[in-house]
Each structure stands twice: as C-alpha cells, then as structure tokens.
Amino acid sequence: MCIHGHFYQPPRENPFTGLIPPEPGAEPFENFNEKIHSECYRPNAELGNFELISFNFGPTLAHWLEAQFPVTHDRIVMSDKRHRRTFGVGNGMAQAYNHTILPLARHRDKATQIRWGIADFAHRFGHAPEGMWLPEMAADIDTLAAMQSLGLRYTLLCPHQVRDPNGDWVDSRMPHYVRLSDNRYLTVFLRDEQMSNRLAFDPGLTASAAHFADWCRDTAHTDSGLFIIATDGETFGHHQHRRQHFLRSLLRTEASRVGFQVTTPGGYLRRHSPTRDVVLVEQTAWSCAHGLARWNTGCACTSGDQRWKLRLRTAFDRLAGSVDALYENECRAWIDAPWKLRDGYINVMLGIIEGPDLLRQFSSRAIPTEATRRLLHLLEAERYCQAMYTSCGLYFEDLGRIETRNNIAYASMSVDQVKLATGLDLSPGLRSDLAAAKSWVTQETGQDIYDNVVAHRRA
Numbered sequence: 001m002c003i004h005g006h007f008y009q010p011p012r013e014n015p016f017t018g019l020i021p022p023e024p025g026a027e028p029f030e031n032f033n034e035k036i037h038s039e040c041y042r043p044n045a046e047l048g049n050f051e052l053i054s055f056n057f058g059p060t061l062a063h064w065l066e067a068q069f070p071v072t073h074d075r076i077v078m079s080d081k082r083h084r085r086t087f088g089v090g091n092g093m094a095q096a097y098n099h100t101i102l103p104l105a106r107h108r109d110k111a112t113q114i115r116w117g118i119a120d121f122a123h124r125f126g127h128a129p130e131g132m133w134l135p136e137m138a139a140d141i142d143t144l145a146a147m148q149s150l151g152l153r154y155t156l157l158c159p160h161q162v163r164d165p166n167g168d169w170v171d172s173r174m175p176h177y178v179r180l181s182d183n184r185y186l187t188v189f190l191r192d193e194q195m196s197n198r199l200a201f202d203p204g205l206t207a208s209a210a211h212f213a214d215w216c217r218d219t220a221h222t223d224s225g226l227f228i229i230a231t232d233g234e235t236f237g238h239h240q241h242r243r244q245h246f247l248r249s250l251l252r253t254e255a256s257r258v259g260f261q262v263t264t265p266g267g268y269l270r271r272h273s274p275t276r277d278v279v280l281v282e283q284t285a286w287s288c289a290h291g292l293a294r295w296n297t298g299c300a301c302t303s304g305d306q307r308w309k310l311r312l313r314t315a316f317d318r319l320a321g322s323v324d325a326l327y328e329n330e331c332r333a334w335i336d337a338p339w340k341l342r343d344g345y346i347n348v349m350l351g352i353i354e355g356p357d358l359l360r361q362f363s364s365r366a367i368p369t370e371a372t373r374r375l376l377h378l379l380e381a382e383r384y385c386q387a388m389y390t391s392c393g394l395y396f397e398d399l400g401r402i403e404t405r406n407n408i409a410y411a412s413m414s415v416d417q418v419k420l421a422t423g424l425d426l427s428p429g430l431r432s433d434l435a436a437a438k439s440w441v442t443q444e445t446g447q448d449i450y451d452n453v454v455a456h457r458r459a
C-alpha cells in the first residue's frame, strides 16, 4: 500500500506585495494557508507522517511555508532525507512549478514548468527527483516525453487515463510503461480509485484506521500487487478533521496488521519493473471527467456562463506570444539559447545566483549594463507569464474569484516588466482581449478587473 499526498494551495499572496491579505472564514487565523498549516502541515510533520507517505509539495506553497514556518518546512525536507537513508530512495516527488495544465501549455512552456519543478525540488531536498506530480494529473504524450527527456522516471495517474493496447481497462495494481516516441518510456503508476475516493470523501470509513485497514484488506481481494491511495494531502487534518492521527495509525500499525506492506512508487520500482505497455488517453485529468475542458472551454462541472475561460486563456496566450517575441528579439544580440536561459532563470528565482551572473553563463560576450537591465526585466516578464497560467484561476466557476484576479494581476506585472525593459506598452492589446471575458456573477469584464488591479496597486 502506498499513500500519496498532493500538498498544494492556490497562491493566495497578493502578487504585488507577496503577502497574503486577511481572509474571512479563516478565523482565528489570518488566512487559509495559516489555518491549513496549523490543521495539517504542522501536525503531520510533527507526527512523522511525511516519512512514510509518498508526497509532493507544490513549489509555490513550499516557498511560502519555508518563509513563514521554516520548522515545518525543514521537518518535511528531513522526512525525505530519512526515508532515503532507510530505504535507499526518497519519498518526495517534484511538481511542475506553477500548477499549470501542461497539455494546454505551449511546448516550450511545458519544458520550462518541468525544469523549474525539478530545480526547485533539487534545491529544497538536495537530490534530483525521480517522479513528478502533474498538476490535476493532466497528461499528454508531449508532456510525458518532456519529463522523460529531463531525467524523470515516473508519474501518477488515474485508471481512466490509460488503456491497454486493445482499448481495455488496465490493472491499476502494478506500474506500466507508456511508450513515447523513439522507443523511450515513462513509467506510470495508477491510483486505486475506490480506495482513494473513499479515503478522501467518506469520513465514516476513516474515523478509525483499524476499520479502514480492514475494509482495504476486504476490498483488495488479493495478497499481491500495489494499492496506491492518492489524494489531496490537505485531506489529513484540514478537509477531514484530525485525520493526521488516522494517517499515523494506518501507516505505523494498522496497514501491516492486515497484511499490507507500506511502500512508495520509488521503493516499489526498485523491486518491480513494469512489464506491460499501456496507451495514454491524452488530454485527461483527475478532477474532472470532461477531458481538460474545465480549464479551457468550460464544462458542466461548474455553473453559469463559462465562456470567460477560453477568452481569458486567449488573452493570456496573445500576451505571452508578444512577451516571447520581445524577449527573443532582445536576446538575439547577446544570448545564444534564450529558452535555456529562461529555464535557468529558476536559479535566480531560488536565490542561488544573481541575474547578471546567470546572463554571463549564457553569453560568450560581455553584455553592457543597459542590455543586462533590459534582459533581466524581460526574464521577469516571462516569469509572470508563467504564473498567470496557474490552473486555479481557470478551475472555478467565475472570472471574479480571487484566483483568477491574481492571474490577471500576474499578467499586469508582465506588462509592467516589458515596459521597463523596452518602453513598449502591451496593456491596450491585453485590455481589449480581456474585455471579451465576462463574469456571469458580477457582470464585470476581465478588462474591469485588470483596471481595478492596476488602480489598487497604484493606491
């Protein structure tokens, strides 16, 4: 048995200040991050649960945790180290950096998100990751191939995301190979749908770890194979009250009492290689049955007029296209590999290297001060373009929600950086594209939100 926790929160920071504003409903805490830290991250870290589960911690959340609650952050990092010492393999997985729906991203953005996720993990945990969690488990072959070519070995998916070569369902109790082009492969683990869903959504079944372990044994119907229970990590203590104790008891005593051995994907791969090929069902995800429409054209999972989603995405794509062209143009005189430079910019974001030093690594000539200034502003513009695609802004029902406003704020910050770099103002084009996206709740448009965000910032 493997329990995998996907630990992640939408970025709640005001994009301009980096601070989380007070959030009603989180009382007695200042905001939901602090509430969830107190109910879930800290107690699970204190109980040693991170040492026995498989987990991924979203880089943007890990960044916040490291700054606000370094003791909890370090406990989680140490858990992976200890697990590695005991089992010869870490139990942390990387995550694509900005929680972007990668199949909907442009090819080079996929590579950047994966590279940034790998770099953040390696910096935090002190070793390269073997596996990567895909935001919303959204997968296509292009994304898996990019992961494989960057040294990753596996990911986790749901059973409905793969088929055997005859089009039939695949046994989720073992890992499989997805064949990429050129006879390359990536291993996929499949979560057990029934166990995962019952653990996440049936509090009656998880009131006692002994009860849940007995139910799993009776449900498994077999004494071999791998059962992966993958769910939001916040289930343990936040979504489900006091389930950190359930998790500890399940991992330390109850699972083994009924005959399970607790393992992780990396640990399991050390002893069992995949033997069969499966076919990926592309453009699918774990939290919605409508392919990737939820983050693109909208789907029936959310109410109201969902046309704003594609219009917002189109506005962002056009902005990103303009920023990319300006960036490439500015690089031409000095930088041989602009997109490798953008990938390397994560080291500036992580504070490992200063911007001018990074530029020197990517240029054979001495770059004048003014060109250095322009390039660094354009790299910041690229960084905010990556942040504006954070999937939470396209997940919920309405354009007016804070997650979407934050994405529009990131877009405005990219516009600001372009202006600082080149003097060009991209806001007229972006505002006009955003005008097409309309909230069905408040009737305000993306342009209204953009103007509001910018005015707020000035104030």
Ligand SMILES: [Zn+2]
Pocket: 288, 289, 290, 294, 299, 300, 301, 302
């Ligand atoms: Zn849906």
